[in-house]
Amino acid sequence: MDVRTQNKWDRASRTYDFFAAVDNRRLGGEKQRLLARVQGKTLHVAAGTGNDFKFLPPGADIVSIDISPKMLERAKLKAANYEGSIELREADVCSLDYPEATFDTVATVFTFCSVPKPIAGLRELYRVLKPGGQILMMEHVRGSAIGPVGVMLDLMTPLTRKFGPELNRETVGNVQKAGFRLRRVENIYLDVVKTIEAIKDRS
Template sequence: MDTATQRKWDSASRSFDFISFGDDHRMGPHKRRLFSKMRGATLMLAAGTGNDFRFFPPKQSFVAIDISPKMLEQAAVKAAAYDGTIDLRELDVCQLPFPDNSFDTVVTVCTFCSVPKPVGGLRELYRILKPGGQILMFEHVRSRIGLIGVFLDLMTPLSSRIGPDLNRDTVGNVQKAGFRIRREENVYLDIVKIIEGVKEPV
């Protein structure tokens, strides 16, 4: 377990809902559209305080993990209100206990801006997905627009102390982990993206 990352997000849990309130309302329809593609055994990575449970299709059963016990304490309240079954677990994406080929779908929301070893974490997700399984990602990434990208580079040393890195090449990292990119969609400029990847059958 990465204890430094755990402590950072335990601390962030105190103000997480307040800070994310506006984004949840603006981005909610895009998340709901993405999550409608969930199928089969599903793992949600970095559940946070559970704000995204409301955008999941009803009557589903899925596992939701987070590295922060403080985040999960708040997520438990929202999990109880979900019209389905949510199994909350405190886990680190780089050290997952699930067997190979366990899940049909993995869902992430603004996660791989914060995982210290993003390619390693993505390779773990690749391992636990079944052949033909999918990863559905709603992520913010480094912009490819010159000055915006430079600004995100400059802000990242500060932002990463209390929250996410702002300049991750998550699309590239998904490909490095072995996934085929099925779809890439810009939600806001080219900073917030929907990324859909597939673990190709052998």
């Protein structure tokens, strides 16, 4: 378990709902559209305080993990109110206690801008996903279409990583490096918030 990351998100749990509400006003519809594609047994990475549970389709079979016990404590009530099954578990995405090929779907929302070793985490998700399974992601990434935006995010990241996300991750490329085949990449806000859908090919 990455204790430093755990402590950071334990501290952030106190104000997480405020910032999540801002994201919901701008992007709630996009989150719901993405998560509507959840199928089968699903691993939801980064439960946070449970903010995104309301965007999951009813009746799903979800395991929702987070590295922060304080986040999970706040997520319990929202999990109990979900019209389906959500099991909360404390876990580090870079070291998952699941056998290979356990899940049909993996879903992440604004997660891999905060995982210290993103490719290692994505490779773990690839491992626990069944062949033919899908990963659904909405992520902050480094913008490249508008040059000054990418430079600005590079400059901001040393500050933002102290209390939350890194804003200049090359997440689309990292997904491919982890072994996934891209199915769809869509710009949601400029080119700094994207949805990424990818597949673990059948061998």
